[in-house]
Amino acid sequence: MRKLLGAIAAVIASVTAPAVAQTEDAYAPARAIVADIGKIVTPNGVQETFEATLGGARQVVNVRGADKDNPLLIFVHGGPGAVEMPFAWAFQRPWEDVFTVVHYDQRGAGRSYPLNDPATLAPTMTPDRYRDDAIELIELLKKRYGKRKVVLMGHSWGSIVGLSVAVKRxxxxxxxxxxxxxxxFREGEKAGMAWTRARALAAGNKEAVQAIDALAPYPQGEFTIAKADGWRKYAIPYGSLIYNKPDLKYYFQTPHLSPEYGPADIQAWGKGSEFSVTTLWPRLADVSFKPVRKMDVPLVFLLGRHDYTVPSPVAAEWFGKVQAPSKTLVWLEHSAHMPMVEEPGIFFAALLRDVLPLAKDKP
Incomplete structure (x- = not known):
């Protein structure tokens, strides 16, 4: 895989390369242990994976929970193309006691990637189409599990999809x-570049400073993945993705132990990530929620204090201005862009305290 999104793609390439796949069976015993530990055995539980056709594209859906009567929580993954299904086993199990948790690999991503012709899919990959896919999925899941409403959680790129759903429906x-x-997107890229340049300048990293300066006028003008890669490859070692953890190798090995992902699925993860980000990134340049001043749904933001992959100060500023039936902003002080992984206990406590009480039908 050619380099995409700097250090992230380099590590993905290393763990999805054919040489790794040849030795993939070595992980099978560990996957079996993880599967056994995570198996849903409660009488009213649910543990299933199925295909759904959303907006004409086949997509893989995974559902897990200890009690079908619990509220549905749908997780919209980031990227584009950065599926969370194969990582979820490492942080999600406690959620499943109080929510029925849904992951889906979006069009062109992960296990959904080989189910559709990329040439046919590419023209459909627009922010509005991903939003409408999510709406179709919500409607499908409500009918399948007999629910009135759901909790929708969006992460990173998935937060664009999720917030778009909240605006429309x-x-x-x-x-x-x-x-x-x-x-x-443009403001976020600007803030991330400025933070990374300041860190590089303080560290005496002249190479990084010069490389970031050379990207000008980005994020204005042409909006390409090569430009985005040009500063993120320096930001990630400073902890913009995972706080105080510049080496991401072991985190990106997590899918090898996932009961939901086999060797072929891991290969699809790498190919789908490349396809999704190159296809979709240029179409995101002018996506902005800044004009939105009123929401008709309760909002909970769980933000890493050190997140400069998608800079959290930009989100916090908007959150402070928008009107909503209720608003809760939780800062995770020792997290960057992956707070559910970095501070899983505090993250789960926030779900119990600030999200679960909202998931009730009003008389």
Whole structure:
């Protein structure tokens, strides 16, 4: 895989390369242990994976929970193309005691990537289409599990999809939960570049400073993944993605132990990530929620204090101005862009305290 999104793609390439796949069976015993530990055995539980056709594209959906009567929580993954299904086993199990948790690999991503012809899919990959896919999925899941509404959680790129759903169809949601929340792509890129340049300057990293300066006038003008890669490859070692953890190798090995992902699925993860980000990124340049001043659904933002992959100060500023039936902003002080992984206990406590009470039908 050619280099995309700097250090992230380099690590993805290393763990999805054919040489790794040849030895993939070595992970099978560990996957079996993880599967056994995570198996849902409660009488009213649910543990299933199925295909759904959303907007004409086949997509893989995974549902897990200890009690079908619990509220549905749908997780919209980031990227574009950065699926969370194969990582969820590492942080999600406690959620499943109080929510029925849904992951889906979006069009062109992960296990959904080989189900559709990329040439046919590419023209459909627009922010509005991903929003409408999510709406179709919500409607499908409500009918399948007999629910009135759901909790929608969007992470990173998925937060653009999720917030778009909340704007268009608040009637479908008990609450919207934003994690690594994006608000304005150009403003976010500008803030991330400035933070990275300041860190590099303080560290005496002349190479990084010069490389970032050379990207000008980005994020204005042409909006390409090469430009985005040009500063993120320096930001990630400073902890913009995972706080105080510049080496991401072991985190990106997590899918090898996932009961939901086999060797072929891991290969699809890498190919789908490349396809999704190159296809979709240029179409995101002018996506912005800054004009939105009123929401008709409760909002909960769970933001990493050190997130400069999708800079959290941009999200916090918008959150402070928008009107909503209720608003809760939770800062995770020792997290960057992956707070559910970095501070899983505090993250789960926030779900119990600030999200679960919202997931109730009003008389």
């Amino acid at each position: 608040p009637d479908l949601l008990y609450a919207y939960v934003g994690v690594g929340q994006g608000i304005d």
